[in-house]
Amino acid sequence: MADADEVVGEFERYLRFERDLSPHTVRAYLSDVRALLDHLGGRIDGLEISALREWLAEQHAEGKSRATLARRTACARTFTAFCHRQGRLPDDPGLLLGSAKAPRSLPAVLDQEQARTALDGSSTGEPKELRDQAILELLYATGVRVSELCALDVDDVDRDRHVIRVLGKGRKERTVPLGTPALRALDTWCVHGRPLWIKPGSGAALFLGVRGGRIDPGTVRRVVHGCLRDVEGAPDLGPHGLRHTAATHLLEGGADLRSVQELLGHASLNTTQIYTHVSIERLRTAYRQAHPRA
Structure with a gap:
């Protein structure tokens, strides 16, 4: 089992420093790997395709969701590929494992x-209200992730070009445009x-x-x-819901899929294509409600 602990430690460092995965994803993958190795009695050499399929079949029998099974399949494939590259497995059994989809x-x-x-709510000018208004405007204007928004610094806002510099997943930097209302709200908060x-x-x-x-x-x-609790008929959304909303409204307004991506x-x-389905569903709903022969 000491050998298994050593491999798990190496795998954790690989996920953190080479793959640069989020702490949440690293925790989930390590939990899955430990569960897999427990199933194998701690034997790395027990990582064979039959054992992987048996482990996943047990998860299915226990009623695990399709999303959980998809993640554990992806984790198993990542782990076996890692072990093979490290010379701990003669071949990579994960290559024979089908890709479960959530x-x-x-x-x-x-x-x-x-x-x-x-977004058009009134403000008394209190700092909290100014901050919250700027947050809402920025989330809707840019579709950034909540982690990306929290990581923004003052100098990441380019007022002359109407853009912000965002550090996204995998530490990939991108430049995102924002409109006048969002920039005005940011300026009001900053001043x-x-x-x-x-x-x-x-x-x-x-x-x-x-x-x-x-x-x-x-x-x-x-x-x-x-904020959304006070909007009549609005679904209960968080920041990611505003990200979805921004992408959907861009496509409805004629933006091309590559630009939204x-x-x-x-x-x-x-990943971006799901928003085209959202737009189509909304179109179908409007059609059914409005067309006399729908």
Whole structure:
């Protein structure tokens, strides 16, 4: 079992420093690998295609979701490939393992009137309201991930070019445009709100918490949920829901899929294509409601 512990440690370093995966993904993969090795009694040389299939079949019999099975299949393939490259396996049994696919449900999104209502709320000028308004405008204008928004620094906003510099997954940098309303909200927060919350440890963080530190994803989620609660008929969405909404509205407005892919920072166009299905579903719904012979 000591050998297995050593391999798991090496695999963790590989995921963190070579693959540069998120801490959440690393934790999930390590949990899956440990479960797989427990199934094999801690024997690395037991990593054969029959054992992998047996392990996944047990997961299925236990009622694991398709999403969980898809992740564990991907993890098993990554782990066996790693072990093979390290010389711990003579060949890679994961190559013979089919790719389980998670179901892709259509994300809930705001319609354009609901988005307008959410963003056009009045403000008393309090720092928290100025910050929250800027957060909402930026999420909807750019479709950035909540982690990307929290990582923004003041200098990442290029006011002359109307763009922000975003550090995305895999530490890949991209430039994302934003409109005048979002830039105006950011300027208002930076001039009239942020200076009142700055503390010695604030650094260059664009968005701050009430104690002056860099804002965290949990706070941003509470901001979005709280705002949308007041919008009649709106689904209960978080920051990722605004990301979905931004992508859907771009496609509905005529943006091409490749541009949306680049804006969102998707590595694969297949990930972006789900938003075309969202737009088509909304078109079908409108057709059924409006056409006399639908």
